[in-house]
Amino acid sequence: MNFKLSNIIPKEIIPGYHAKMVHGENMSLAFWDVEKGAEVPAHSHMHEQIMHVLEGSFEFTLSGVSQTYESGDLVLIPSHAVHGGKALTACKLLDVFSPVREEYK
Amino acid sequence: MNFKLSNIIPKEIIPGYHAKMVHGENMSLAFWDVEKGAEVPAHSHMHEQIMHVLEGSFEFTLSGVSQTYESGDLVLIPSHAVHGGKALTACKLLDVFSPVREEYK
Numbered sequence: 001m002n003f004k005l006s007n008i009i010p011k012e013i014i015p016g017y018h019a020k021m022v023h024g025e026n027m028s029l030a031f032w033d034v035e036k037g038a039e040v041p042a043h044s045h046m047h048e049q050i051m052h053v054l055e056g057s058f059e060f061t062l063s064g065v066s067q068t069y070e071s072g073d074l075v076l077i078p079s080h081a082v083h084g085g086k087a088l089t090a091c092k093l094l095d096v097f098s099p100v101r102e103e104y105k
Numbered sequence: 106m107n108f109k110l111s112n113i114i115p116k117e118i119i120p121g122y123h124a125k126m127v128h129g130e131n132m133s134l135a136f137w138d139v140e141k142g143a144e145v146p147a148h149s150h151m152h153e154q155i156m157h158v159l160e161g162s163f164e165f166t167l168s169g170v171s172q173t174y175e176s177g178d179l180v181l182i183p184s185h186a187v188h189g190g191k192a193l194t195a196c197k198l199l200d201v202f203s204p205v206r207e208e209y210k
Binding site for chain 1: 106107108109110111127129130131132134153155157172174177178179180181183184201203204
């Protein structure tokens with residue numbers, strides 16, 4: 001099965017966070033366009049997550065520690081770790097999750 | 106834990122395929138720089154894989170069907186599906202695997 005990112009309709013999962021999603025059997029990819037200033041409140045989930053900043057400047061807090069990430073940065077978010085963030089500029093992010101984020105389908 | 110792609114030392118996993126790897130508990134990301142003309146022979150593995158073409162033109166054969174993929178294209182490769190490919194130009198690819206590719210560590 002194949003996909004073109006340009007053909008995937010984005011969903012606004014939380015205000016200012018627009019995701020194009022690709023789901024496999026064991027993992028989900030979320031390509032985010034994030035509006036400047038948009039915040040994702042601290043939360044956690046059983047899914048392991050790897051966040052990759054593609055463009056922009058994203059302030060991210062993992063287990064209470066905040067840091068600013070930019071293009072080329074990756075953060076490994078263990079299962080159940082509390083995390084949240086704020087787009088300091090408009091951002092493009094890629095999140096990879098395992099297992100699948102069923103609620104994003 | 107966090108990483109900068111620019112700080113990761115690439116490994117040439119097969120000739121012409123240079124990967125910067127990030128491993129979690131349940132998944133591995135491989136950021137490939139592929140030399141023009143480099144081929145990966147048909148193979149299979151138990152890991153599910155999602156291939157994402159970042160740059161270039163990559164001829165990919167999945168379960169006997171060949172197609173050329175370019176920037177923005179994604180291919181879902183089910184567990185145990187036979188696949189291989191050839192870089193028609195120099196390419197940048199991202200592969201996501203679950204579970205972890207232990208042999209790439």
